[in-house]
Amino acid sequence: MNARVPASVLNTADVLSHATQAWNNDITQRISDYITIPCKSPGFDADWHANGHIETVLREAASWVQAQKVPGLTLEVLRLTDAQGKPRTPVLFFEVPAHQHESKQTVLMYGHLDKQPEFNGWRNDLGPWTPKLETGSDGAARLYGRGGADDGYAVYASIAAIQALKAQNAPHPRIVGLIETCEESGSYDLLPYVDALKTRLGDVSLVVCLDSGAGNYDQLWLTSSLRGMVSGTLRVDILTEGVHSGDASGLVPSSFRIMRQVLDRLEDSATGRLLPASFHCEVPVDRLAQAQATAKILGDEVYKRFPWALADCGGSTAFALPTTTDPVEALINRTWKPTLSVTGAEGFPALKDAGNVLRPYTAFKLSLRTPPLVDAVATMNELKKLLEDNAPYQAKVTFQGGGAASGWNAPSTAPWLQNALDAASQAYYGAPCGYIGQGGTIPLMNMLEKGFPKAQMMVCGVLGPKSNAHGPNEFLHVDYAKKITAAVASVIAAHPSSDE
Numbered sequence: 001m002n003a004r005v006p007a008s009v010l011n012t013a014d015v016l017s018h019a020t021q022a023w024n025n026d027i028t029q030r031i032s033d034y035i036t037i038p039c040k041s042p043g044f045d046a047d048w049h050a051n052g053h054i055e056t057v058l059r060e061a062a063s064w065v066q067a068q069k070v071p072g073l074t075l076e077v078l079r080l081t082d083a084q085g086k087p088r089t090p091v092l093f094f095e096v097p098a099h100q101h102e103s104k105q106t107v108l109m110y111g112h113l114d115k116q117p118e119f120n121g122w123r124n125d126l127g128p129w130t131p132k133l134e135t136g137s138d139g140a141a142r143l144y145g146r147g148g149a150d151d152g153y154a155v156y157a158s159i160a161a162i163q164a165l166k167a168q169n170a171p172h173p174r175i176v177g178l179i180e181t182c183e184e185s186g187s188y189d190l191l192p193y194v195d196a197l198k199t200r201l202g203d204v205s206l207v208v209c210l211d212s213g214a215g216n217y218d219q220l221w222l223t224s225s226l227r228g229m230v231s232g233t234l235r236v237d238i239l240t241e242g243v244h245s246g247d248a249s250g251l252v253p254s255s256f257r258i259m260r261q262v263l264d265r266l267e268d269s270a271t272g273r274l275l276p277a278s279f280h281c282e283v284p285v286d287r288l289a290q291a292q293a294t295a296k297i298l299g300d301e302v303y304k305r306f307p308w309a310l311a312d313c314g315g316s317t318a319f320a321l322p323t324t325t326d327p328v329e330a331l332i333n334r335t336w337k338p339t340l341s342v343t344g345a346e347g348f349p350a351l352k353d354a355g356n357v358l359r360p361y362t363a364f365k366l367s368l369r370t371p372p373l374v375d376a377v378a379t380m381n382e383l384k385k386l387l388e389d390n391a392p393y394q395a396k397v398t399f400q401g402g403g404a405a406s407g408w409n410a411p412s413t414a415p416w417l418q419n420a421l422d423a424a425s426q427a428y429y430g431a432p433c434g435y436i437g438q439g440g441t442i443p444l445m446n447m448l449e450k451g452f453p454k455a456q457m458m459v460c461g462v463l464g465p466k467s468n469a470h471g472p473n474e475f476l477h478v479d480y481a482k483k484i485t486a487a488v489a490s491v492i493a494a495h496p497s498s499d500e
Contacts, residue, residue: 010168010170010489010490010493011168012424012427012428012486012490014164014167014168015164015165015168015486015489015490016427016428016482016483016486018160018163018164018167018486019160019161019164019482019483019485019486019489020482022160022163022164022485023160023478023481023482023485027153027156027157027160028133028141028143028478030060030064030156031131031143031148031152031153031156031476032131032133032143032145032148033060033131034057034060034061034113034147034148034152035128035129035130035131035143035145035146035147035148035152036129036130036131036145037053037056037057037129038053038115038118038128038129038146039053039054039056039057039113039114039115039147039181040053040114040115040116040117040184041114041115041116041181041182041183041184041185042054042089042114042182042185042189043184043185043186043402043403044116044117044184044185048089049087054089054090054113054114054181055090057113057152057181058077058090058092058113058179058181059077061092061113061155061156061179062075062077062092064156064159065092065094065155065159068159068163070096070159070162070163070166071096071099071166072096072097072099073094073095073096073162074094074095075092075093075094075095076092076093076094077090077091077092077093078090078091078092078093078193078196078197080189080192080193080196082192088182088189088192088193089114089180089181089182089189090181091178091179091180091181091190091193092113092155092177092178092179093176093177093178093179093197093200094176094177095174095175095176095177095200096162096174096175096176097174098172098173098174099165099166099169099170099171099172100169100171101171101172101173101174101495101497102497102498103173103205103495103496103497103498103499104174104202104203104499105173105174105202105203105204105205105206105495105499106173106174106175106176106201106202106203106204106205107172107173107174107175107176107204107205107206107207107208107492107495108175108176108177108178108201108204108206108207108208108448108455109154109158109175109176109177109178109208109210109488110154110177110178110179110180110207110208110209110210110211110444111151111152111153111154111155111158111177111179111180111209111210111211112151112154112179112180112181112182112183112184112211113147113152113155113179113180113181114180114181114182114183114184114185115146115147115150115152115184116146116147116150116184116469116470118146119470119471119472120472121471121472121473122472122473123472123473126144126145126472126473127145128145128146128472128474129145129146130145131143131144131145131148132144132145133478140217140477140478140479140480141477141478141479142475142476142477142478143475143476143478144473144474144475145474145475146474147474148474148475148476149461149462149463149467149469149474149475149476149477150211150461150463150469150470150474151210151211151461151462153210153462153476153481154179154210154211155177155179157210157481157484157485157488158177158208158210158488159177160485161485161486161488161489161492162175162489162492164485164486164489165489165492165493170493171493171497172492172493172495173205173206173492173495174202175492176200176201176202178193178194178197178201178444180193180444183211183442183443183444185403186229186231186402186403186404186405186441186443187405187443187444187447188403190443190444190447191447194444194447194448194451198451203452203499204448204451204452204455205452205454205455205456205495205499206417206455206456206457206458206491206492206495207445207448207452207455207456207457207458207459208458208488208491208492209223209442209444209445209457209458209459209460209461210460210461210462210484210488211442211459211461212226212438212440212442212459212460212461212463213436213438213440213461213462213463213464213467214436214460214461214462214463214464214480215294215297215298215434215436215464216297216298216301216434216464216465217464217465217477217479217480218429218431219425219429219430219431219432219433219434220421220424220425220428220429220433220434220460220483220484220487221433221434221435221436221460222410222413222421222433222434222435222436222458222459222460223410223436223437223438223459223460223461224287224290224409224410224435224436224437225287225335225336225372225407225408225409225410225437225438226372226407226408226437226438226440226441226442226445226459227335227336227369227370227371227372227407227438227439227440227441228369228370228371228372228374228376228379228404228405228406228407228408228441228446229367229368229369229370229376229403229404229405229441230366230367230368230370230376230379230380230383230401230403230404231365231366231367231368231401231402231403231404232365232366232380232383232384232399232400232401232402232403233363233364233365233366233399233400233402234259234262234263234363234364234366234387234397234398234399235346235347235361235362235363235364235396235397235398235399235400236255236256236258236259236262236361236362236363236391236395236396236397237255237360237361237395237396237397237398238252238253238254238255238258238360238361238393238395238396239252239255239358239360239361240360241360242357242358242359242360243357243358243360244356244357244358245356245357245358246356248358249358252358253392253393253395254358254359255347255359255360255361255362255395256359256362258362258391258392258393258395258397259362259364261392262387262391262392262397263340263364265386265387266340266383266386266387267340271323272323272339272340273337274338274339274340274368276382276386278374278378278379278382279338279368279370279371279374279379279382280337280338280371280374281336281371281372281373281374282373283332283336284409287335287336287409287437288332290435290436290437291328291331291332291335291437292328293435294331294434294435294436295327295328295330295331297434298327299327300325300327301465302327302330302331303322303324303325303327303330305465305466306322307466307468308320308321308322331436331437334437334439335372335436335437335438335439336371336372336437337371338368338369338370338371338374339368339369340366340367340368341366341367341368341369342364342365342366342367343365343366343367344364344365345362345363345364345365346362346363346364346365347359347360347361347362347363348362365402366399368383369439369441370406370407371407372407372408372409372437373407373409374406374407375406376404376405376406376407377404377406379404380401380404383399384399384401387399405441405443405446406443406446407441407446408442408445408446408449410457410459411449411453411455411456411457413456414456416494416495416496417456417458417491417494418433419494420490420491420494421433421458421487421491423490423494424486424487424490424491425487427486427487427490428483428486428487428490429483440469442459445457445459458488458491460484460487461484462476462477462480462481462484464477464480
C-alpha cells in the first residue's frame with residue numbers, strides 16, 4: 001500500500017497530470033455524449049418524464065461513476081413523488097468514506113444534469129445538441145454544445161478530483177455528492193431530497209459547487225454572491241379575438257401599449273432601474289471592496305466580453321454600449337442590482353404572417369434578478385400586486401408566477417479555505433484566487449446555508465468570458481476545467497483534520 005501523503009505535501013503536479021489524463025482519455029468524450037441529449041429542465045419540457053432524456057443522462061452518469069471503481073464509493077439514484085403522486089426529477093447521490101482523516105465532517109459536492117432550452121443564433125457550424133471540440137486562437141480547447149459547461153461536467157470533474165486524491169493515497173474527509181436534474185427550473189424538486197437526505201448528508205463543513213463562473217481563464221475564481229430570481233408570465237388581454245386594425249385602432253387600446261404602461265410601474269425604461277425600493281438592498285462593504293479588486297484585474301473586459309452588436313452611427317460603425325463602462329459599477333450592476341429581462345413573448349404572429357390586425361393580447365415572460373439579500377418570495381408577491389392592480393382601461397392583466405429563488409451572500413471565508421484556494425490557484429494557474437459575484441442563481445446555495453450555517457462554500461465553475469451559458473454557442477473551456485478539477489482535489493486535501 002502507498003504511504004500516507006499529508007495534504008501539505010500533496011504533489012500538485014501529479015494531481016494536475018491525473019486530472020488532465022482523466023479529461024483527455026475519458027471525460028471530454030463523456031461530456032460530448034451528454035451534449036447530444038436534449039435533457040431540458042422540466043420547466044422547459046413538461047413531458048420530461050415521458051421523453052426520458054433526463055433519465056438517460058442520469059443513468060449514464062451513474063454508470064460512469066460506478067465504472068470508476070473509486071475505493072469505498074457507493075451510489076444510488078433517488079426518486080421521490082410529490083403530494084399528487086407525480087414523479088419528481090431524480091437525484092444522483094454518492095458517498096465516499098473518510099480516508100485517514102480524523103474529522104467527522106462532510107464535504108458536499110454539487111452539480112446538475114438538466115439543461116436550458118436550445119435558443120437560436122448558433123454559429124452555422126454549431127448546434128445545441130451537436131458537440132464540437134475546437135481549438136481557439138489562444139490555443140485552448142473549447143467544447144461547444146448545450147449544457148457541457150452549465151453544468152454537465154460537474155459530476156465527472158468531482159469524481160476525477162476524488163480519484164486524484166486516491167492516486168496519492170491522500171487523507172480526506174467523508175465526501176458526498178448530490179447531482180440534481182431540476183436546477184434550471186429553480187430546483188423546486190430539490191428541497192424534498194435535501195430533507196430526505198438530511199441525516200445522510202451528515203455535518204457538512206464544505207460545499208463544493210461547480211455550477212458558477214469565472215472572471216477570466218487565468219486563475220481560480222471563488223463566487224462571493226449570487227443574485228436571486230423571480231420569473232413569471234405577464235399577460236394583457238383587451239379583446240377576445242383579433243380585429244382589423246384600420247377599424248379598431250384609436251378606439252381599442254393596443255395590448256402592447258397597455259403592457260408598456262404596466263411595466264412602467266416596475267422599471268424606469270430610460271435607465272433600467274427597478275422602481276420598488278424593497279427590490280433593492282445595500283451592497284456590503286466587503287463585497288464592494290472585492291468588486292474594486294476584481295475590477296483592477298479584469299478592467300474593461302468586464303463588459304467587453306459580451307457579443308455587442310455593430311451598428312451604423314452616422315456613416316461610421318460602432319459597437320452597442322453597456323449601461324456603464326466603469327468596471328466597478330459594471331460588476332455591482334450585474335451582481336447586486338435588481339434587473340428585469342423579457343425572455344419570451346406570445347401573442348405575436350411571425351413577421352411574415354403579420355397582417356393588419358390589432359392583436360387581442362400580449363404576453364411576456366419576465367425574468368427579474370434580485371439582489372443577494374432580498375427575499376424572492378416577498379418580491380414575487382409584491383410584483384404580482386404591482387402589475388395586476390388598477391389595470392389601464394380595465395384590461396385583463398394577469399401575472400402568473402413561474403418561480404422564486406432567493407439569492408445568496410457567501411459566509412466569511414475561513415483562513416484555511418482562503419489559504420487553500422490561493423495555493424491551488426497559484427499551483428495550477430500561476431495567479432492568486434479571485435473573488436467575484438455572479439448574476440445568476442443557484443437555489444441550492446441558499447438552502448444549504450440555512451441547513452448548514454457553519455459550512456464553508458467553494459462555489460466556482462468554468463463559465464468564463466464568452467462561454468455563454470443559456471445562449472447560443474455555449475462552450476466548456478476544457479483546459480480551465482482540467483485545472484479546476486485539480487484545484488478541487490487540492491482544496492479537499494487541505495480540509496482541517498480537526499472538527500473544531
